Amino acid sequence: MLSLKPASTEATPCKICRQPAPLFGLVDFNRNCQIPDCVKLPLTGTPVYHRRCSACGFLFTDAFDDWSPDDFKTHIYNGGYLAVDPGYQEARPRSNAGLVQQVFGAHKATLRVLDFGGGNDVLCADLRAAGFPVAITYDPFVPEYAKPPEGKFNLVTCFETLEHMPDPVAGIGAVVANLADPGLVLFSTLLQPQNFDQLGMNWWYVGPRNGHISMFSRDALNKAWRVHGCQTGSFNDNLHVAFRTMPEFAKHLLGRTVA
Numbered sequence: 001m002l003s004l005k006p007a008s009t010e011a012t013p014c015k016i017c018r019q020p021a022p023l024f025g026l027v028d029f030n031r032n033c034q035i036p037d038c039v040k041l042p043l044t045g046t047p048v049y050h051r052r053c054s055a056c057g058f059l060f061t062d063a064f065d066d067w068s069p070d071d072f073k074t075h076i077y078n079g080g081y082l083a084v085d086p087g088y089q090e091a092r093p094r095s096n097a098g099l100v101q102q103v104f105g106a107h108k109a110t111l112r113v114l115d116f117g118g119g120n121d122v123l124c125a126d127l128r129a130a131g132f133p134v135a136i137t138y139d140p141f142v143p144e145y146a147k148p149p150e151g152k153f154n155l156v157t158c159f160e161t162l163e164h165m166p167d168p169v170a171g172i173g174a175v176v177a178n179l180a181d182p183g184l185v186l187f188s189t190l191l192q193p194q195n196f197d198q199l200g201m202n203w204w205y206v207g208p209r210n211g212h213i214s215m216f217s218r219d220a221l222n223k224a225w226r227v228h229g230c231q232t233g234s235f236n237d238n239l240h241v242a243f244r245t246m247p248e249f250a251k252h253l254l255g256r257t258v259a
């Protein structure tokens with residue numbers, strides 16, 4: 001049985017900037033991201049209310065705030081998950097490994113890479129095979145890789161993970177805790193598009209069945225990293241970097257567009 005936190009009609013503090021976040025809209029629990037070739041799941045009859053911050057535009061749901069990691073595993077990251085995220089196992093990590101090699105391959109000998117939220121280690125296995133000396137996967141939802149990493153890493157990758165975090169400020173803090181200084185986080189999460197006000201809850205990226213519960217505006221993204229002393233930069237609406245001190249190996253990225 002799904003047990004969600006009841007939606008209060010009062011505005012609650014934004015999870016990023018603490019300003020009032022009133023109710024914004026709702027979707028069925030089974031609403032999944034509209035990825036081509038994905039199944040359309042039957043309605044569950046369980047509505048998932050979302051809120052949007054009046055100040056930073058952060059879109060989130062607090063319906064799962066009382067869930068334990070086991071609840072997420074039972075209801076979202078379960079046997080049905082692959083049907084709503086078919087790129088999770090192979091296609092996306094291989095493509096991301098290619099991106100990391102393309103952008104940082106020339107400096108690989110100096111890099112200690114941590115893939116945060118890396119799922120099945122496919123990305124890091126590709127990097128190790130390509131000659132990256134240290135490439136370690138950490139993912140609290142995957143038992144084989146749930147052991148917290150030791151030491152600091154000068155390149156932390158974090159693909160398609162922030163939107164899954166029930167407490168994104170704390171989650172980003174966990175990413176930053178592993179980051180050397182100087183050091184760079186290369187991460188992806190899709191920002192709300194220009195026409196978000198027209199799309200509202202019809203935006204394709206909204207999908208509690210995919211575990212998408214924290215969806216950032218650019219302002220929300222900047223503010224969330226700033227809590228941990230990090231600046232952010234973006235190559236596009238999906239691919240970003242964060243850093244306290246920009247490391248030498250990444251300075252060639254300044255002013256450049258990747259992907």
Ligand SMILES: [Zn+2]
Nearest residue numbers: 014017053056
């Ligand atoms: Zn906010």
